[in-house]
Amino acid sequence: MSTTFEPGWLALREPVDHRSRAAAAMSLLAPAWRAGGWSRIVDLGSGTGSNVRYLASRLPGIRCWTLVDQDADLLARAPAPNGAEVTRVVGDLAGAGFDAIRESDAELVTGSALLDLVSKDWLSALVGACRESGSAALFALTYDGAIEWHADEGDPRPADGPDDSLVRRSVNAHQRRDKGLGPALGPMAGLTGEMLFRAAGYRVWLLRSPWRIGTGDAELARALVEGWEAAAVEQLREATPEGSHDVDRVRTWAVRRRSTIDSGRFGLTVGHLDLLALPG
Ligand SMILES: C[S@@+](CC[C@H](N)C(=O)[O-])C[C@H]1O[C@@H](n2cnc3c(N)ncnc32)[C@H](O)[C@@H]1O
Secondary structure (H helix, E strand, O other): OOOOOOHHHHHHHHHHHHHHOOHHHHHHHHHHHHHOOOOEEEEEOOOOOHHHHHHHOOOOOOOEEEEEEOOHHHHHOOOOOOOOEEEEEEOOHHHHHHHHHHHHOOOEEEEEOOHHHOOHHHHHHHHHHHHHHOOEEEEEEEEEEEEEEEOOOOOOOOOOOHHHHHHHHHHHHHHOOEOOOOEOOHHHHHHHHHHHHHHOOOEEEEEEOOEEEOHHHHHHHHHHHHHHHHHHHHHHHHHOOOOHHHHHHHHHHHHHHHHHHHOOOOEEEEEEEEEEEEOO
16 A cells, blocks of 8 residues: 655656745745754655755754655665754654654654645644644645646646546546555645644645646656556546546557657646645
């Protein structure tokens, strides 16, 4: 049930993740960080440390990192930013993750590309753990369900057809499957997090951080088409045993979209949200 992530995939998405993150989240967080004299961070679902690399140069005086991930090989690749103490915890976010929040005295609990994998129960428990410890929360790059093709890079007009819609719907249904922490919120995770943190008395910002992909990101675009094809086919096969016509449509779609990418003229937007919650 738990999902594994290839280091190659994480490396491919990291530059696009970093350039897509909402700058406003840092403009809002940095003053609170400085004013509070904060210095300790827990990063949940760290992978190879993309979020560490992003935050280390943007928040001054980080003294302690606690990085939690179930995958020891990924975690071993995470950096140890200059001068900071780094604790790597190999374990599940439902147990070790909450223990880390309770035991680390962290003022900031964070994660990137994580919230769409979690269930509402897990997210409620996360909000409770943050509130108990008085920590702020920053969860970046939560997929929001939007996938839009464009005729060219920089052209905001959608150029989607019915098969693009079929793939998007099937992928989004697949996103709601259990990824190891209960039925996943998928595209609903950003809005659900906003609601739960607000109900817990936090000041909350939900900011757009879409991937805007073009010809310079062809390798990432190809990997997305491959992943979406596999997810959509799996979803359609299970949802409708008689759905072979739709499976054929997805296979044909993937061939067409690969040639769109190979043509060197395309744009692709994948919606993401960054959630910042500061104690009220
Ligand atoms: C999409 S990756 C994101 C990694 C990294 N934060 C980044 O932005 O590149 C999700 C990470 O969460 C970890 N993860 C997912 N479910 C987990 C669980 N139940 N317990 C611990 N780690 C988990 C995975 O091993 C993976 O490293």
